[in-house]
Amino acid sequence: MKQRLKYIILFILFLPAGVLSLDHDNAEKKIKYLSTEIARHNYLYYVLGQPEISNQEYDRLYNELVRLEKRFPGLVLPDSPTHRAGSKLENIFPLVSHPLPMLSLDKSYTVSDLVSWAVNIQEITKKKIFFMAEEKIDGTAIELFYENGVLVKAATRGDGQSGYDITANARTIKTLPLKLDKPVSIIVRGEVFIRKSRIKNSGNEEDYDTGSLRNMAAGALRKHCSRETAKIPLDLFIFEAVSGVPGKDMDHGKILEWLKNLGFPINSHNQIINHIKDIAGFIDKTAVNRDILDYEIDGIVLKVLDRKIRNRLGNTSRFPRWAMAFKFESLQAVTNLENIIVQISRLGRATPVAILKPVKIGNSIISRASLNNQDYINDLGLGIGDKIRLVRKGDVIPVIEDVLEKNSSSTWIMPVNCPFCNTRLENIGEHVFCPNYDCYEQVLGRLVWFAQKMKIKYLGPALIKSLIKQNKIHNPEDFYSLSSDDLKHLKGFGSHKIQQFKTSLEKSKDHPFETIILALGIQGLGRHNIMILKNAGYNSADMIISSDMEKLAEIKGIGRETARKIIKGFNPDIQKTIQALKKNGLRL
Structure with missing residues (x-):
């Protein structure tokens, strides 16, 4: 009976618009029902990885809600799934209690302090102590639960007492064993990170437009769609077993060897320290070796090897007494936050940027730092006028580490409207976007990107800005319509330079399909995904445009979320540009 009723409801829902005349009350009920159902299916699909309906059925529910909201705008719910992709999904990740608290590590910043700590441990225990020295991976912590050798749960560190269940996302980590070599029940902890080479060799800059690799790894584990997490090249080292170890006499070194034999990835640079005098050498x-490692580290960790001695030493409320981290000296400085501005990318993403009182770190003067998004700012409690500590991660990327002194009464909040075109900004996931395709900053960004990828001579940002202001260009195809008269008034453009520019333009027409598609800067289509499509037989723009989300989503390596981005990316403006470029002789 229930099943029959369900089909009757679905039949009524999917009747064409106008078949049933909806009054206000019935429309309100239907909108609430659809919103609840879509939220439930989002949870089943994105969090649990257990969809109950097909993508097509999901789209029908979603499209029906969009239609009703347009017809009855006064009934739109504040948390409607049509307003914010993935809205509140992170808040409904189930919480997982850690069997033992995931504590922080006490830190030392000088070798002498670390050695003094080790000496003190020996004096307290009145024994010769052996230590395990490990690299301190600059990643994000994870806890893994196995039953009978099978991964059943993965959790973030959270507040140390409990974290979020991110099992579906953790399963995408290729070095994480889903099934162990023996049917043991065990809980282990490790660090998730991203290898530098995987980013450099990906050829897909669009997928990695974030700050540090640590932030990228943490963000990947919290993505609402595990198919998107799978595209981030996450890696893993296991560093501790919490429970399930056979025998009480196994020390930490033997446990790591046992874990390795089960199939867990263990850092090969770990080293047993037999004498305290060897700590400084490690x-x-x-x-x-730090600079030549394929991953980021920010120090070392020294741990007591013997588990019985660990138990005797115990923990404080914040950290274990049997371990100590040594932090490499970071390039850092203290300065003031003078302002926060908003940058708009070529894809419309609004990113807050800190304007700092210029300060010297190493050999560089730093005056700006990316703030990523509102959540990042909220976590810091950052406001204009605050005194902050600035660190150069990997000695390259400037990052605001913390607020040392609050000089503002409130935390900075992202503006409601785009600062360049005054269009209302939209929340999509954890980021904010300007939806206006003709926003000046987006136009500038797209044209600069196109010129760079097409390797067109002399077309730098300054020249492109000048041509935009003179209304000579607005879209990529406009480059190919520039006349000598358009160029001769520009500073430094004589007849010889104009001829070189035109030659470079003609040469750009010889680029292959994949280079031109990349140059168009369509969301979801970096080099990697373009080649996936090309290898699947999509070797022209028209073939992609004529496809649909269902077909693209079925291609291995693409998936539903990326397919949605691609379909959305080929908007009427882009299609118009493609046709114009084809008329100019480009191979699309």
Whole structure:
């Protein structure tokens, strides 16, 4: 009976618009029902990875809600799934209690302090102590639960007492064993990170437009769609077993060896320290090798090897007494936050940027730092006028580490409207976007990107800005319509330079399909995804445009979310540009 009723409801829902005349009350009920159902299916699909309906059925529910909201705008719910992709999904990740608290590590910043700590441990225990020295991976912590050798749950650190269940996302980590070599029940902890080479060799800059690799790894584990997490090249080292270890006499080194034999990835640079005098040597060796490592580290961790001694030493409320981290000296400085501005990318993403009182770090003067998004600012409690500590991550990327002194009464909040075109900004996931395709900053960004990828001579940002202001260009196809008269008034453009520019333009027409598509800057289509489509037989723009989301989503390596971005990316403006470029002789 219930099943029959369900089909009757679905039949009524999917009747064409106008078949049933909806009054206000019935429309309100239907909108609430659809919103609840879509939210439930989002949870089943994105969080649990257990969809109950097909993509097509989901789209029908979603499209029906969009239609009703347009017809009855006064009935739109504040948390409507049509307003914010993935809205509130992170808040409904189930919480997982840690069997033992995931504590922080006490830190030392000098070798002498670390050695003093090790000496003190020996004096307290009145025993010769052996230590395990490990690299301190600059990633994000994870806890993994196995039953009978099978991964059943994965959790973030959270507040140390409990974290979010991110099992579906963790399963995408290729070095994480889903099934162990033996049917053991065990809980382990590790660090999720991203190898530098995976980013450099990906050829897909669009997928990695974020700050540090640590932030990227943490963000990937919290993505609402595990198919999107799968595209981030996450890696893993296991560093601790919480429970399930056979025998009480196994020390930490033997446990790591046992975990390795089960199939867990263990850092091969771990080293047993037999004598306290060897601690400084391990630190020096690690510091020298730091720049050539394929992952980021920010220090070392020294742990007591013997588990019985660990239990005797115990923990404080914040950290274990049997371990100590040594932090490499960071390039850092203290300065003031003078302002926060909003940058708009070529894809419309609004990113807050800190304007700092210029300060010297190393050999560079730093006056700006990306603030990523509102959540990042909220976590810091950052406001204009605050005194902050600035750190250069990896000695390159400037990052505001913390607020040292509050000089503002409130935390900065993202403006409601785009600062360049005054269009109302939209929330999509954890980021904010300007939806106006003709926004000046987006136009400038798209044209600069196109010129760079097409390797057109002399078309730098300054020249493009000048041509935009003179209304000579607005879209990529306009480059190919520029006349000598349009150029001769520009500073430095004589007849010889104009001829070189035109030659470069003609040469750009010889670029292959994949280069031109990349140059158009369509969301979801970086080099990697373009080649996936090309290898699947999509070797022209028209073939992609004529496809639909269902077909694209079925291609291995694309998935539903990326397919949605691609379909959305080929908007009427882009299609118009493609046709114009084809008329100019480009191979699309």
